[in-house]
Amino acid sequence: MIREYHRPESIEQAVDLFRKHQGRACYMGGGAQINAPDSGAGCDCAVSLAGLGLESIATGRDDVIIGACATLQSVADHPDMPQALREAAGFLRSRHMRNQHTVGGDIAARKHDSFTAAALMALQATVQTADQGEMSVEEYVSGTSDALILSVTVPAQGKRRCALFRQNRSQRGPLLMNMAVGRDTDGDNPVIAVSGAGIGLTRLPETEALLASGADTEQIARQAASEIAPTGHWLGSDDYFRHLCGAAAAHCIGQHA
Ligand SMILES: Cc1cc2nc3c(=O)[nH]c(=O)nc-3n(C[C@H](O)[C@H](O)[C@H](O)COP(=O)(O)OP(=O)(O)OC[C@H]3O[C@@H](n4cnc5c(N)ncnc54)[C@H](O)[C@@H]3O)c2cc1C
CATH class of the missing domain: 3.30.390.50 (CO dehydrogenase flavoprotein, C-terminal domain)
Known part of the structure; x- marks a missing residue:
């Protein structure tokens, strides 16, 4: 159960809070997983990412950069997103859940039934983190990193x-x-x-x-x-x-x- 809630206003503050409460803190994207009674998340101190401006999606010539707090619904709706990723995000069964789950939370939760994480791996997407540099989604999902994900880079449509x-x-x-x-x-x-x-x-x-x-x-x-x-x-x-x-x-x- 969450007993302590922090709403940092900068990325540095968020990482500091997480490290200060290491072992009992978790980042809160949409909060779907950490608030679920059977999540086993084992954290009672939430560090909210809501005030960090990580929701945007930017389209470049070769890739699309998805803010870690962009929701799965916004990924499914985005016209520049690779079609497979739009479909994978849309597989999550209700709009209500897609509006809550974030891309960063989906990756960091390391759920075996994440359609989005599998599609991101197949697309050779990378994550940019605040405290451990850049790595592939595959490395993040299969490893034990607790780095704060800031964004996810996927190849542009057709690449x-x-x-x-x-x-x-x-x-x-x-x-x-x-x-x-x-x-x-x-x-x-x-x-x-x-x-x-x-x-x-x-x-x-x-x-x-x-x-x-x-x-x-x-x-x-x-x-x-x-x-x-x-x-x-x-x-x-x-x-x-x-x-x-x-x-x-x-x-x-x-x-x-
Ligand atoms: C009813 C229900 C159904 C679900 N169904 C599915 C399903 O079908 N498929 C599936 O894959 N999952 C499912 N989940 C699991 C889970 O909710 C999601 O995989 C995902 O974690 C939700 O995203 P969120 O933003 O709400 O995550 P949160 O609950 O906010 O966070 C989840 C984890 O990710 C970490 N985290 C969040 N954001 C970041 C970030 N930017 N950087 C680093 N760490 C971060 C948190 O510390 C926490 O450990 C379900 C959960 C519930 C409650």
Whole structure:
């Protein structure tokens, strides 16, 4: 439960407050996660980011810079955003939630069922932080950094292709499989980001290598199915999740064609 609330007016103040209360402080973007009773966030001191002016989205020639406090709804609505990212942000099931969740909070929460984080990884997006420089979204999500994210840089529309697959048990039900496959426009630098029930957000490097080598869709689907590591989940058998992963890869590659 949040017992202490700070509303800093500068980035320096925010980082100082966070470090001063290290271990019990958390940054508050939209607050969806840290206020959820079952979040396990373990923080009782909120450092609000609301007064820092981090909501804007700026479009350049080669990239789009998204403020960490831009909401998923504003990403889904933005005409200059890569189409796959708009779609991924829109997957979060209600407008109310999309209006609350921020891009920075979505990345920092490191949720396995984040469609946005998978799409950002496939797009090779980077985060700019206040206290630990710049790093890829993948590094942030797979690491333990608690740096304050200021912005996220994604390639401009048309600079990188990205296709998505997602399957939930039902419209509001838990995630079964989530995949984003990104490639440069010439087909180079493939990134496959995948997560699912009992499967943390990860990449499939061997399937990526096969994709780069020009292998056909069937081979790639087989490799993807064998490369994920299901851990046994009540939502389905390991064989089922492997099958779903292969189908996801085939679907995404079909979208690129
Ligand atoms: C009902 C409900 C449903 C949800 N459904 C989903 C879902 O379908 N998919 C999914 O991925 N997640 C889901 N979540 C989890 C979570 O709410 C989001 O992933 C995301 O964290 C919400 O963004 P926020 O801005 O509200 O985060 P907050 O709650 O403000 O913060 C979340 C975490 O990120 C940190 N943080 C926030 N902003 C920054 C920043 N700029 N820099 C560094 N750290 C920061 C905070 O310290 C905290 O640890 C759900 C949560 C709830 C309550």
